[in-house]
Amino acid sequence: MTLKMTQPSTSTLSKSQNDLxxxxxxxxxxxxxxxxxxxxxxxxxSGSAQQQAGLAIYQNNMLANGRRAxxxxxxxxxxxxxxxxxxxxxxxxxxxxxxxxxxxxxYGKDFPEFIEQNTxxxxxxxxxxxxxxxxxxxxxxxxxxxxxxxxxxxxxxxLALLEQVDxxxxxxxxxxxxxxxQCQYDIVGLAQQLDNITSQGVDLHQQTMxxxxxxxxDKSLLQPLTDKAMESDLxxxxxxxxxxxxxxxxxxxxxxxxxxxxxxxxxxxxxxGAALDELIALERNDFSLLEWLPKAxxxxxxxxxxxxx
Amino acid sequence: MFSYSTKxxxxxxxxxxxxxxxxxxxxxxxxxxxxxxxxxxxxxNFFARGGISxxxxxxxxxxxxxxxxxxxLGLGSVEPAPSEQIEQLHQLCQQxxxxxxxxxxxFSWANISDxxxxxxxxxxxxxxxxxxxxxxxxxxxxQQHLGRQILVENLSAYIELPGSTYSExxxxxxxxxxxxCKLLVDLNNLMVNAINQKVSDPVLQAQQWLEQxxxxxxxxxxxxxxxxxxxxxxxxxxxSQPVSSQVWQLYRYALQKFGPVPTLVEWDLSLxxxxxxxxxxxxxxxxxxxxxxxx
Numbered sequence: 001m002t003l004k005m006t007q008p009s010t011s012t013l014s015k016s017q018n019d020l021x022x023x024x025x026x027x028x029x030x031x032x033x034x035x036x037x038x039x040x041x042x043x044x045x046s047g048s049a050q051q052q053a054g055l056a057i058y059q060n061n062m063l064a065n066g067r068r069a070x071x072x073x074x075x076x077x078x079x080x081x082x083x084x085x086x087x088x089x090x091x092x093x094x095x096x097x098x099x100x101x102x103x104x105x106x107y108g109k110d111f112p113e114f115i116e117q118n119t120x121x122x123x124x125x126x127x128x129x130x131x132x133x134x135x136x137x138x139x140x141x142x143x144x145x146x147x148x149x150x151x152x153x154x155x156x157x158x159l160a161l162l163e164q165v166d167x168x169x170x171x172x173x174x175x176x177x178x179x180x181x182q183c184q185y186d187i188v189g190l191a192q193q194l195d196n197i198t199s200q201g202v203d204l205h206q207q208t209m210x211x212x213x214x215x216x217x218d219k220s221l222l223q224p225l226t227d228k229a230m231e232s233d234l235x236x237x238x239x240x241x242x243x244x245x246x247x248x249x250x251x252x253x254x255x256x257x258x259x260x261x262x263x264x265x266x267x268x269x270x271x272x273g274a275a276l277d278e279l280i281a282l283e284r285n286d287f288s289l290l291e292w293l294p295k296a297x298x299x300x301x302x303x304x305x306x307x308x309x
Numbered sequence: 310m311f312s313y314s315t316k317x318x319x320x321x322x323x324x325x326x327x328x329x330x331x332x333x334x335x336x337x338x339x340x341x342x343x344x345x346x347x348x349x350x351x352x353x354n355f356f357a358r359g360g361i362s363x364x365x366x367x368x369x370x371x372x373x374x375x376x377x378x379x380x381x382l383g384l385g386s387v388e389p390a391p392s393e394q395i396e397q398l399h400q401l402c403q404q405x406x407x408x409x410x411x412x413x414x415x416f417s418w419a420n421i422s423d424x425x426x427x428x429x430x431x432x433x434x435x436x437x438x439x440x441x442x443x444x445x446x447x448x449x450x451x452q453q454h455l456g457r458q459i460l461v462e463n464l465s466a467y468i469e470l471p472g473s474t475y476s477e478x479x480x481x482x483x484x485x486x487x488x489x490c491k492l493l494v495d496l497n498n499l500m501v502n503a504i505n506q507k508v509s510d511p512v513l514q515a516q517q518w519l520e521q522x523x524x525x526x527x528x529x530x531x532x533x534x535x536x537x538x539x540x541x542x543x544x545x546x547x548x549s550q551p552v553s554s555q556v557w558q559l560y561r562y563a564l565q566k567f568g569p570v571p572t573l574v575e576w577d578l579s580l581x582x583x584x585x586x587x588x589x590x591x592x593x594x595x596x597x598x599x600x601x602x603x604x
Contacts, residue, residue: 013439014387016470021419021428053543054467058430065429102381102394102427103356148357176359248361
């Protein structure tokens with residue numbers, strides 16, 4: 001090993017810190033770090049069993065923390081794959097993706113894309129496709145983000161504004177974490193089946209992916225909706241989902257494409273009047289504000305009515 | 310520099326005694342409030358912008374004083390923590406009238422391919438002037454942003470980075486003198502390091518470490534358990550066991566030297582019942598009474 005720097009400098013300290021973190025994430029089993037002080041003072045982890053064992057402790061910590069964080073954020077994905085498969089995927093992700101967030105709760109935003117680009121799942125003998133798992137992971141991420149979103153206090157007294165103020169001056173404030181999700185598989189059906197299986201006392205974390213798939217009573221959940229659409233002549237091949245958080249737990253439900261468009265405009269803070277005009281212009285005649293409003297209040301999807309500035 | 314507000318301890322001759330509060334104990338902590346002076350939470354568990362964690366902490370605050378223990382600033386990092394991270398900690402401390410605020414004498418941030426990367430761990434630094442300069446700057450920045458003194462905890466380190474010119478105790482003392490911070494002395498970390506260094510008498514080595522620290526610089530003690538790693542000679546600071554007899558022995562020594570310093574029992578893995586954890590805190594209180602008297 002050649003030591004080039006013999007004077008104290010921040011760049012040497014910086015390099016040793018960068019090298020150690022890189023060695024942890026890339027699971028290197030040895031590391032050489034330069035000393036800033038004396039040429040003979042370098043650390044050769046490759047030559048010391050104790051140091052190698054120490055490096056392994058940091059690597060194991062990283063994997064354990066990363067697996068745990070990802071399994072919390074991607075709860076349905078973890079359930080579907082089984083813990084062993086999920087951990088393998090998590091390890092692959094952890095060693096290939098730089099952790100730029102300081103909060104493990106924010107880690108994994110590109111995990112769904114990573115799954116999509118990962119060919120391992122596609123080569124399994126099961127019906128499970130990478131596209132489905134990636135879409136379920138995207139759904140998980142949306143639920144997780146909704147769970148952590150800023151709290152919004154409901155104020156239903158503002159409903160009176162609907163009778164007092166022009167609809168073009170009003171907008172609807174939706175519940176904490178409200179967001180829309182569009183998918184090509186029946187993700188809501190799959191999530192509900194996974195919930196049901198768990199609630200019947202089967203801990204899917206302890207099961208293999210194959211066992212989990214056998215638990216699904218409706219195997220068509222594993223097919224893209226395009227296949228179902230072809231079978232039943234359906235025109236719309238997407239599933240539209242609304243996610244919101246009334247209290248602490250994120251809720252979700254399938255909605256129509258018209259409701260999706262309506263909620264999209266509310267999330268964009270468009271006025272109620274303008275949003276309705278756009279739906280009419282798009283000939284979305286299946287949406288009724290009078291039908292949607294009481295249901296949204298009852299399900300705590302709506303928190304208040306606000307005047308536009 | 311700052312005062313302690315306790316909800317149960319009115320005897321200034323005895324230390325405040327607390328426990329680390331983990332998710333599994335939330336219900337018990339709220340339904341069976343314990344005779345402890347404060348609880349400590351990990352800051353990062355409450356960094357979500359909203360949701361249940363904030364609500365739980367608000368409930369906990371009704372029963373206990375709260376200490377905020379951060380694990381992610383990486384005060385020894387050349388790559389500085391983003392301002393947003395310190396601001397999140399600041400807000401958490403303000404919302405909860407934090408009794409104590411602490412993080413570690415470690416680095417966590419690095420720069421790989423021109424991208425700031427967080428290790429998610431507490432990584433050791435060499436004890437030299439370079440590290441001191443970096444850590445002092447980061448501690449001062451944190452204290453300035455938080456508007457208060459912080460406590461900096463000594464590490465359990467599993468590798469030794471090259472280039473140290475000071476002992477750890479010398480380094481931490483200089484850090485306090487340069488920045489006005491205080492130390493959170495983790496007695497278990499001292500024991501873990503001494504055991505891993507294969508010294509003949511780990512307790513004696515830890516006592517010698519404590520002897521180098523000026524009394525007025527210690528703001529908190531941590532007590533915890535550790536576990537040997539199978540097939541290696543390494544002890545890890547995993548907080549999965551009761552406090553060891555060696556750490557209790559060291560605690561007596563530390564109380565004699567430093568007096569009634571706030572003391573926290575940590576237990577993070579293989580969690581016991583809430584009652585068992587509180588019993589550990591009670592044991593700390595009993596030892597403090599024996600060492601310091603209850604007058």
